[in-house]
Amino acid sequence: MIKEVIVVEGRDDTVAVKRAVEADTIETGGSAINEATLRKIELAMERRGVIIFTDPDHAGERIRKIVAKRVPGCKHAFLREADATKAGDIGVENASPEAIREALERVRTEAPPEEEAAPARIDWEDLLEAGLIVHPRAAERRRFMGERLGIGYCNGKQFYKRLAIFRISREEFAGALAQLETKEAKNE
Known part of the structure; x- marks a missing residue:
């Protein structure tokens, strides 16, 4: 079980992560991340720590920046574009369990x-x-x-x-x- 809570964009990402590892997730609901979700992420950071694991695209990067700015000290996991792309669609939900595990093993922590x-x-x-x-x-x-x-x-x-x-x-x-x-x- 991964100690930290993993922040993902949506339900399909949660399903993909749970196929790969035992972990809890918080879904941002895409780039329309709201105040209530940000408060949940702050609480998760206080209690367990947070890993931001968004799609390797513009929208995923935008969400990553919003969360990291609001919740300093997050850890970050990155998927390779090639591992997250299926039939022209890019996203965590398209990655294999092995690619997700590899990304989570290579997690990086922000400097204070x-x-x-x-x-x-x-x-x-x-x-x-x-x-x-x-x-x-x-x-x-x-x-x-x-x-x-x-x-x-x-x-x-x-x-x-x-x-x-x-x-x-x-x-x-x-x-x-x-x-x-x-x-x-x-x-x-």
């Missing part, structure tokens, strides 16, 4: 706000040098790195923020970058 303000471990120049921004294949490279680091796919600015929020070390970053470069060298 005072640590977020500390100097970044990886700076903007590092992203530029790694070809994660201002590069013809930057989006593809960020997708790979996000999967390897367990922080999900996002645009360059959000990727930079997630590196800080989830306290990704230079060593973790360098290891994922080496995997990316090895993969690209094999494909050439």
Whole structure:
């Protein structure tokens, strides 16, 4: 049984999570998350902790931001887009039990706000040098790195923020970058 309460978008996501693991969920009702739901999430955080596990799409990211802003210190689980896509539909409900378990095993905890303000471990120049921004294949490279680091796919600015929020070390970053470069060298 997972100790934390898992925040998902809807009933189908709850069903998919419960097929994979024994856990309690709170459903946001999609992006129309209301005050009562946010209060439930706050209470869950106080009592058991919270894992935000939303769809790897724009709406899921919006919900993740709303909850994380209101309830600091949440843990985050990210599904790979490929694992969450079925017949063009993207969502937690489409993921296999194995993919859900893997995402929950790779959960990341946000840094406390005072640590977020500390100097970044990886700076903007590092992203530029790694070809994660201002590069013809930057989006593809960020997708790979996000999967390897367990922080999900996002645009360059959000990727930079997630590196800080989830306290990704230079060593973790360098290891994922080496995997990316090895993969690209094999494909050439």
